[in-house]
Amino acid sequence: MKAYALVEPGRMEWLDVAKPIIESDYSAILKPIVISPCSSDVHTIFEHGSVKPSNWVMGHECLGEVVEAGNLVKDFKPGDKVLVPSITPNWRDLGIQDGNFTHPSGPFSGMKFSISRPGIFAEYFYVEDADTSLVHMPEDVSLGAALMCVDVVTTGFTGVEAAEITFGDTVCVLGIGPIGLMAVAGAKLRGASEILAVGTRPACIDLAKEFGATQIISYKDGNIVGQVLEATRGKGVDASIIAGGNQDTFSQAIYMTCYGTGRISNLNYYVGDKDLVIPKTAWANGMAGKTIRGELCKGGRVRIERLFSMVQCGRISPEKLITHTYHGFEELETALHIMRDKPKELVKAMVII
Numbered sequence: 001m002k003a004y005a006l007v008e009p010g011r012m013e014w015l016d017v018a019k020p021i022i023e024s025d026y027s028a029i030l031k032p033i034v035i036s037p038c039s040s041d042v043h044t045i046f047e048h049g050s051v052k053p054s055n056w057v058m059g060h061e062c063l064g065e066v067v068e069a070g071n072l073v074k075d076f077k078p079g080d081k082v083l084v085p086s087i088t089p090n091w092r093d094l095g096i097q098d099g100n101f102t103h104p105s106g107p108f109s110g111m112k113f114s115i116s117r118p119g120i121f122a123e124y125f126y127v128e129d130a131d132t133s134l135v136h137m138p139e140d141v142s143l144g145a146a147l148m149c150v151d152v153v154t155t156g157f158t159g160v161e162a163a164e165i166t167f168g169d170t171v172c173v174l175g176i177g178p179i180g181l182m183a184v185a186g187a188k189l190r191g192a193s194e195i196l197a198v199g200t201r202p203a204c205i206d207l208a209k210e211f212g213a214t215q216i217i218s219y220k221d222g223n224i225v226g227q228v229l230e231a232t233r234g235k236g237v238d239a240s241i242i243a244g245g246n247q248d249t250f251s252q253a254i255y256m257t258c259y260g261t262g263r264i265s266n267l268n269y270y271v272g273d274k275d276l277v278i279p280k281t282a283w284a285n286g287m288a289g290k291t292i293r294g295e296l297c298k299g300g301r302v303r304i305e306r307l308f309s310m311v312q313c314g315r316i317s318p319e320k321l322i323t324h325t326y327h328g329f330e331e332l333e334t335a336l337h338i339m340r341d342k343p344k345e346l347v348k349a350m351v352i353i
């Protein structure tokens with residue numbers, strides 16, 4: 001079968017690779033019907049992110065159609081159209097019983113696509129446990145909205161949950177790409193009062209305002225931390241959510257988050273060799289009372305069904321993130337490169353196969 005794979009760092013190629021087969025009675029083989037390349041694909045492929053074996057099939061965001069299902073799969077059959085969560089843990093991993101859905105048996109063990117198994121940039125892909133992972137897709141739903149639920153919405157909302165946003169919180173979202181925009185929307189739903197959004201790209205700023213940002217902050221207007229402290233009368237925000245930027249952004253978030261009860265929630269994937277630094281002064285010499293959490297998104301069937309129900313009830317409109325739509329499997333190449341090049345009108349690209 002045809003697949004789009006990372007041959008060596010920085011170089012993707014179309015390869016002919018072996019088609020997956022049913023390995024257990026709970027598993028299923030799917031074909032993607034709509035794909036979105038993700039910023040994390042871009043980090044891994046083009047920016048020296050995590051190291052992969054050569055000829056490794058990338059991709060983890062798609063809607064799919066079931067092609068073949070194992071004998072013990074109860075709820076899905078060939079022909080069913082489904083949302084495919086980017087996180088598909090093995091629900092028999094014992095770490096799950098401790099509530100650890102993302103790293104239950106080791107780092108990133110909850111994420112299969114392009115981590116421990118080939119990704120979804122292929123004509124066919126393998127899902128280990130169909131009944132606990134897949135979500136039925138109704139006929140009349142917007143493809144873009146459904147597609148955004150499998151990773152972007154759940155990741156943005158995971159950041160909001162990790163930041164423990166509650167009524168009246170002031171929040172700063174650093175980075176307003178697709179994930180940051182969903183963090184803005186999630187913070188509003190969770191009852192935040194002021195939502196400061198840090199970003200510069202016009203298409204993202206418009207959506208940030210629409211989704212709930214009360215103030216836009218740009219590095220072009222001066223020091224980010226200074227602007228946030230000024231907006232919060234010197235106190236700092238109750239919570240900051242990092243959804244973009246680099247290692248310096250992490251330190252900035254700690255500076256701008258309030259002493260005593262502040263929460264810093266990181267969703268960013270840092271590339272390069274530079275370490276993350278907790279500034280000693282912003283950490284009050286070790287006694288700041290600030291909490292830092294770094295999260296991979298929550299996945300699995302029930303999680304995505306819950307988020308998808310929010311789309312169906314009109315609580316969120318993630319289809320608005322899709323600014324570029326392509327048709328045909330080969331256009332995946334164009335879509336990936338546009339996600340890398342980030343023209344100013346881009347928020348998120350999808351490819352309808």
Ligand SMILES: [Zn+2]
Nearest residue numbers: 038040061151
């Ligand atoms: Zn993703």
